[in-house]
Amino acid sequence: MELGCASCGACGLESCSGCEEDKNYIDTQKKEIETPDNRVVFTKEMKKTYKLLAPTMLPMHFRLFAEVFRKNGYDMELLENEGRKAVDCGVKYVHNDACYPSICVIGQFIDALQSGKYDVNKVAVIYMQTGGGCRASNYVSLMRKAFERAGFPQVPIVTINIAGLEKHPGFKVTVPMYRDLLNCCLYADLMMTLRNQCRVREVRKGQTDDLCDHWVKKLSKEIWEGKMKYSRVKENMRQMAADFALIERSPEQPVRVGIVGEIYVKYSPLGNNYLEEFVYKEGAESVVPGLLDFMYYCVYNNRLDFELYGMRSDSRLIWKIVCNYFEKKKNDLNEIIRERGVFYGFSSYKHLLELAKEHHCVGMGMKMGEGWLLTSEMLELCEMGVSNIVCCQPFGCLPNHIVGKGMMRPIKARYPDANIVAIDFDPGASRINQENRLKLMMSNARKG
Numbered sequence: 001m002e003l004g005c006a007s008c009g010a011c012g013l014e015s016c017s018g019c020e021e022d023k024n025y026i027d028t029q030k031k032e033i034e035t036p037d038n039r040v041v042f043t044k045e046m047k048k049t050y051k052l053l054a055p056t057m058l059p060m061h062f063r064l065f066a067e068v069f070r071k072n073g074y075d076m077e078l079l080e081n082e083g084r085k086a087v088d089c090g091v092k093y094v095h096n097d098a099c100y101p102s103i104c105v106i107g108q109f110i111d112a113l114q115s116g117k118y119d120v121n122k123v124a125v126i127y128m129q130t131g132g133g134c135r136a137s138n139y140v141s142l143m144r145k146a147f148e149r150a151g152f153p154q155v156p157i158v159t160i161n162i163a164g165l166e167k168h169p170g171f172k173v174t175v176p177m178y179r180d181l182l183n184c185c186l187y188a189d190l191m192m193t194l195r196n197q198c199r200v201r202e203v204r205k206g207q208t209d210d211l212c213d214h215w216v217k218k219l220s221k222e223i224w225e226g227k228m229k230y231s232r233v234k235e236n237m238r239q240m241a242a243d244f245a246l247i248e249r250s251p252e253q254p255v256r257v258g259i260v261g262e263i264y265v266k267y268s269p270l271g272n273n274y275l276e277e278f279v280y281k282e283g284a285e286s287v288v289p290g291l292l293d294f295m296y297y298c299v300y301n302n303r304l305d306f307e308l309y310g311m312r313s314d315s316r317l318i319w320k321i322v323c324n325y326f327e328k329k330k331n332d333l334n335e336i337i338r339e340r341g342v343f344y345g346f347s348s349y350k351h352l353l354e355l356a357k358e359h360h361c362v363g364m365g366m367k368m369g370e371g372w373l374l375t376s377e378m379l380e381l382c383e384m385g386v387s388n389i390v391c392c393q394p395f396g397c398l399p400n401h402i403v404g405k406g407m408m409r410p411i412k413a414r415y416p417d418a419n420i421v422a423i424d425f426d427p428g429a430s431r432i433n434q435e436n437r438l439k440l441m442m443s444n445a446r447k448g
């Protein structure tokens with residue numbers, strides 16, 4: 001990596017080695033970029049001049065998240081390149097025994113870098129590490145190898161994680177930023193739930209999507225204006241629910257289809273071949289548990305480490321407080337969804353945990369991939385009367401095959417009406433095949 005000078009201007013050259021001021025400046029830069037594993041780090045200087053590219057896993061959520069980063073000085077852009085080309089790029093540069101989400105994410109990045117749209121010496125990429133034991137925490141080494149093979153070894157890879165896995169001097173998520181991101185997650189989970197319950201039944205086509213756009217713009221503006229106090233957030237959420245309740249909807253309740261599974265293929269249109277859109281076009285209502293649940297699951301697992309294995313005793317109290325904080329937010333969210341009497345919400349976290357424990361389908365120590373949460377979500381949907389469930393299974397994902405496909409039998413034993421279909425997603429799976437399986441599931445649901 002080239003080190004720039006401080007541009008003190010004394011010599012008039014772009015880079016110099018004679019002046020003391022510049023030597024000190026270059027020494028500071030050297031310290032910033034030296035790491036034991038020789039990875040390319042995102043420096044403070046890069047924060048000012050580099051573009052950060054982010055994958056679009058959940059379109060509404062990530063639009064708001066990106067706004068929080070922009071407000072805090074990061075030039076973040078959400079990638080819009082999708083489709084077969086991005087997946088093919090992943091297949092070309094990632095080993096074929098890697099799980100499908102890693103192929104999609106890395107493929108989307110490399111496809112964007114090869115597109116010519118960006119100055120590849122002025123971009124970095126960013127993605128989320130869960131900090132757990134599965135590959136989501138280890139994509140970064142796969143990604144580095146793939147970037148090197150594709151000819152982009154200079155591109156820094158920045159990760160967001162709460163486990164402190166990789167540090168970059170130019171990138172820091174502060175406590176206020178975490179708070180804002182959490183509030184954005186609440187906004188987007190609410191919007192996603194209301195959208196799913198309105199869109200398929202709306203009388204005037206396009207009204208729901210227009211309202212979503214209106215709210216994303218309004219909230220983006222508020223993020224910039226710093227209006228992120230929780231009282232304001234709750235006020236906005238109430239107003240949002242009121243606005244959606246005004247959408248005229250047909251009185252007929254369409255078939256409801258629950259969507260669960262591995263986090264990436266559950267939400268990402270690139271990963272699941274536009275599953276939600278397909279369900280909508282088939283005239284059914286998608287019921288999708290929110291992203292906040294997954295965040296809670298990641299946080300709660302730290303408590304489980306203490307309860308089950310006696311680990312993390314020093315930070316036990318902190319995790320307890322954080323879990324209580326999440327539980328409170330989820331209860332508020334549910335209350336706002338339900339208070340108009342026209343929309344339905346999801347279970348509290350307390351109940352979600354009880355479901356996992358009481359039904360003894362899977363042990364709470366199962367916390368790789370989506371772990372106990374995936375089984376609990378399927379049980380929760382059955383309990384809500386959403387017996388038609390699509391469980392999204394990526395190729396190469398051992399944990400989710402255990403807690404997803406592996407748990408179907410015990411769940412069906414408890415809920416005989418459950419109509420659960422596991423759909424596999426991988427680079428070679430045909431979309432027609434996936435859609436035919438979904439159509440079959442829906443026709444069974446309609447007959448029932």
Ligand code: SF4
Pocket residue numbers: 099100101102134135136137262263264368369370394396397398399400
């Ligand atoms: S949960 Fe499965 S698909 Fe997701 S990153 Fe881990 S191994 Fe890959």
